[in-house]
Amino acid sequence: MWEDSEFAPTSEVISILETQVDDMTAQAIAYTMEQLLSQGALDVYTQAITMKKSRHGILITVICPCDRQAICEQILFQETSTLGIRVRQQERQILQRELQEVTTEYGNARVKIAWRNGFCTVQPEYEDCAKLARSHNLPLSMIQESVKAAFQLPIKP
Known part of the structure; x- marks a missing residue:
């Protein structure tokens, strides 16, 4: 047991979604994170950022399987004040x-x-x-x- 299998993947492609908001409460962001995780996001995290005109904001980053990208985008549009989401696919090495x-x-x-x-x-x-x-x-x-x-x-x- 716990030996490497020739059939087990050692890398996978994931989607990374990012958006910035500057007009949401902490409770609304926490709710959005819960919704994303319940719908298959692998991870969701936030970072404090400074946006244009020196406004404080939050960067929301969602890591999800590519087949969950559309539902995660829908949640971000429904639950946040964002007008756009940046999307990229990225390979990650996994154990x-x-x-x-x-x-x-x-x-x-x-x-x-x-x-x-x-x-x-x-x-x-x-x-x-x-x-x-x-x-x-x-x-x-x-x-x-x-x-x-x-x-x-x-x-x-």
Whole structure:
């Protein structure tokens, strides 16, 4: 397990959408981000920028699969004050990945295992760890460490 597969992609083409706004509330931007993520955006982030006439604004960047580009554009037009969206396709290198559930003394949580060319990373899933931390009234970092400790990489013969 976790060996490179000749059939697994190591790169993919994604769409990147960007728009600038200077007249929206933080709540409206947060709602837009939620809508984009719920409709298949891989990531959405914002950056504070200075626009023409020295106005403060926000740059909204959406990273999405190419087949989700149209729906993400529609959300940006419907939910923001933008008049235009810049679009580009870009190749990105990716790690092969899978989710696996582990059992800890605090409950079950998933870990994301990512690998490529003999390199492997293990990352506890935030939502699972946050739920356990809240239910046990413990620090998130303690739960995350417990989840990492519960995960065991298989040993190669």
